[in-house]
Amino acid sequence: MHQPGLIEIFGTDEQPATPRRLAAGALTVDIADGAVRAVCWHGVEVFRGVDYPLRDANWGTFPTETLSEDFAEHGDRFAYNRQFRSGGDRFTGSFSCLGTVEGALTLELRLTANEHTEVNRAGFVVLHPVAGVAGSPLLVTHSDGRTEETSFPQAIAPSQPVFDIVALRQSACGVTADIAFAGDVFEMEDQRNWSDASYKTYCRPLALPAPYALAAGAVIEQRIAISLSGRGAATAAARADGIALAPPTGRRFPELALALEAGWVSDSRALRLLSTPTLLRIDLTDPAWQGQLPALLKAVSAELDLELVVADTEAEAASSLNALRDLLEKQDIVPRSVIALPRAYLKSYQPDAVWPAGVTPERAAALARLAFPALVIGGGMLTNFTELNRYREAAAAGDFLTHGLTAIVHAADDKSVLQTLEAMPQIFESAEALAPGKSYRLGLVAIGMRSNPYGAALADNPARVRRPMAGQDPRQNGLFGAAWMVGAVAATEASAVERLALAAPAGPFGLVEGERLRPLYHAFLGLSRLQGRERLAVATPAGLAAVAVDTPEGTAVIVANMKPEAQEVALPEAARFVILEAAQQDPRWLQTAPRVQGRALTLAPHAVAFASIGPQDCFGGGR
Numbered sequence: 001m002h003q004p005g006l007i008e009i010f011g012t013d014e015q016p017a018t019p020r021r022l023a024a025g026a027l028t029v030d031i032a033d034g035a036v037r038a039v040c041w042h043g044v045e046v047f048r049g050v051d052y053p054l055r056d057a058n059w060g061t062f063p064t065e066t067l068s069e070d071f072a073e074h075g076d077r078f079a080y081n082r083q084f085r086s087g088g089d090r091f092t093g094s095f096s097c098l099g100t101v102e103g104a105l106t107l108e109l110r111l112t113a114n115e116h117t118e119v120n121r122a123g124f125v126v127l128h129p130v131a132g133v134a135g136s137p138l139l140v141t142h143s144d145g146r147t148e149e150t151s152f153p154q155a156i157a158p159s160q161p162v163f164d165i166v167a168l169r170q171s172a173c174g175v176t177a178d179i180a181f182a183g184d185v186f187e188m189e190d191q192r193n194w195s196d197a198s199y200k201t202y203c204r205p206l207a208l209p210a211p212y213a214l215a216a217g218a219v220i221e222q223r224i225a226i227s228l229s230g231r232g233a234a235t236a237a238a239r240a241d242g243i244a245l246a247p248p249t250g251r252r253f254p255e256l257a258l259a260l261e262a263g264w265v266s267d268s269r270a271l272r273l274l275s276t277p278t279l280l281r282i283d284l285t286d287p288a289w290q291g292q293l294p295a296l297l298k299a300v301s302a303e304l305d306l307e308l309v310v311a312d313t314e315a316e317a318a319s320s321l322n323a324l325r326d327l328l329e330k331q332d333i334v335p336r337s338v339i340a341l342p343r344a345y346l347k348s349y350q351p352d353a354v355w356p357a358g359v360t361p362e363r364a365a366a367l368a369r370l371a372f373p374a375l376v377i378g379g380g381m382l383t384n385f386t387e388l389n390r391y392r393e394a395a396a397a398g399d400f401l402t403h404g405l406t407a408i409v410h411a412a413d414d415k416s417v418l419q420t421l422e423a424m425p426q427i428f429e430s431a432e433a434l435a436p437g438k439s440y441r442l443g444l445v446a447i448g449m450r451s452n453p454y455g456a457a458l459a460d461n462p463a464r465v466r467r468p469m470a471g472q473d474p475r476q477n478g479l480f481g482a483a484w485m486v487g488a489v490a491a492t493e494a495s496a497v498e499r500l501a502l503a504a505p506a507g508p509f510g511l512v513e514g515e516r517l518r519p520l521y522h523a524f525l526g527l528s529r530l531q532g533r534e535r536l537a538v539a540t541p542a543g544l545a546a547v548a549v550d551t552p553e554g555t556a557v558i559v560a561n562m563k564p565e566a567q568e569v570a571l572p573e574a575a576r577f578v579i580l581e582a583a584q585q586d587p588r589w590l591q592t593a594p595r596v597q598g599r600a601l602t603l604a605p606h607a608v609a610f611a612s613i614g615p616q617d618c619f620g621g622g623r
Contacts, residue, residue: 058455554614
């Protein structure tokens with residue numbers, strides 16, 4: 001087994017966060033990068049994390065540096081203390097976490113602004129898990145002393161389910177947690193909108209003006225007190241005896257596409273071996289779009305679907321749609337589908353906010369149908385599920401429903417990125433409920449962020465480190481990105497998703513970088529061999545993701561190790577397999593690499609295995 005290094009796995013030599021566990025009896029917390037990553041009581045994850053991010057005027061996160069920290073455990077209690085600075089020297093602060101064997105946890109934050117800075121958020125956020133918590137009771141205490149009995153949302157809530165919070169009581173999985181907040185007014189949002197697998201209680205209220213200024217010398221002091229009781233309830237254990245396949249699900253493996261826009265074109269010889277549907281985005285409000293079009297169309301090697309950004313005025317939107325139609329007709333190019341979205345709707349708005357004047361998504365769909373009467377017309381959004389959930393009228397427009405997904409809106413550590421795979425099935429279920437029975441086709445599904453609906457720009461990431469809201473995420477270059485790609489497709493198993501774009505030819509989401517093949521290339525190629533086949537249901541041990549279909553050659557199984565350490569796993573039957581555990585520059589590697597016979601797989605960190613159960617190889621090997 002090859003032992004990949006940091007750059008091979010993550011695309012960066014930045015060390016991943018390594019949690020340190022502190023325990024006091026049945027109470028445990030994990031500390032990583034200066035924040036609490038999990039709060040558990042009798043083995044039950046009660047809170048997914050407690051953090052204190054500083055968000056800039058574009059909702060990007062200021063980088064934070066630890067100046068000093070100390071850990072202490074004394075049997076019946078533990079303590080963690082940290083001194084830090086953030087945004088260079090814009091802010092300095094201290095954070096402490098104290099836990100006791102009785103189930104008491106106290107967290108305190110002191111933050112000082114050293115210069116005048118505009119922020120959108122500065123203070124505590126508490127993440128509540130979804131598994132076992134969705135739909136469970138929630139008692140809220142408001143700032144005027146009133147109490148309110150409610151519950152955590154089951155379907156994904158488009159707006160805040162709870163406002164004006166000074167205390168909460170949640171009861172789930174056999175544990176009751178009382179949590180009291182001091183130092184600001186808190187409210188809750190459903191982070192599954194952004195593919196985070198959590199609910200978040202945060203400060204300050206979004207109804208207040210943002211960004212807001214912190215003057216030089218301003219001090220923020222906050223405190224959270226948590227009390228835990230109960231002994232926890234047994235949960236269903238993950239499979240420990242290997243991968244199991246069930247009969248066909250009745251659903252087809254989705255079609256895989258490549259996303260394409262100006263600047264993402266490549267003439268790599270490897271890409272010429274692929275014949276992949278292309279989801280082409282054209283900004284018809286950009287004066288340069290007609291000049292960009294020839295190179296974009298030349299890069300299309302198979303079916304063409306269009307994502308069009310149009311003007312917010314009807315005359316301009318209709319004119320540009322007609323101009324594009326005429327140019328395509330002159331070249332005898334016939335797309336399969338079109339979705340048109342007004343430029344204003346690339347931004348996000350609260351459901352009760354003042355929405356943009358001018359062309360709406362429904363009207364843009366109608367204009368697209370007038371310009372392209374013979375084509376399938378889409379409805380939905382070109383950004384995240386968040387924007388679709390907040391403007392549900394877009395779900396009714398057109399013949400199919402669409403939106404994109406990104407994994408790093410709020411956090412960019414490896415654990416948080418992998419947890420987005422937990423939220424995806426719930427996103428798909430909630431989206432399907434907005435347009436029952438309608439065809440469901442996803443746009444770009446990737447770790448990195450394609451555009452920023454919440455601010456003026458993406459976060460700069462020249463060092464290619466793990467940074468929220470960055471378009472350049474280093475893990476797209478490594479085995480981690482390939483494993484996450486398999487996990488994203490696995491998450492569609494029970495959904496109605498018919499198509500999704502998993503990468504681009506080049507650029508930040510590219511299968512290639514110049515002529516260098518990223519591991520994404522081989523994962524995408526292997527997954528594309530399964531499309532259109534009837535899916536088999538797959539059950540896996542914890543820390544693995546897998547997809548499977550029956551083919552004329554046999555049963556094809558793709559397995560990804562989602563852990564940063566090696567894992568051993570048993571296939572359902574003896575198979576021939578090959579494992580992607582290092583960067584491979586031969587575009588025909590999947591077809592030509594020597595196969596191993598057997599049932600037991602040893603997977604390096606974030607490695608991907610391609611296995612064939614049956615008389616022939618399902619991935620083109622030996623041909």
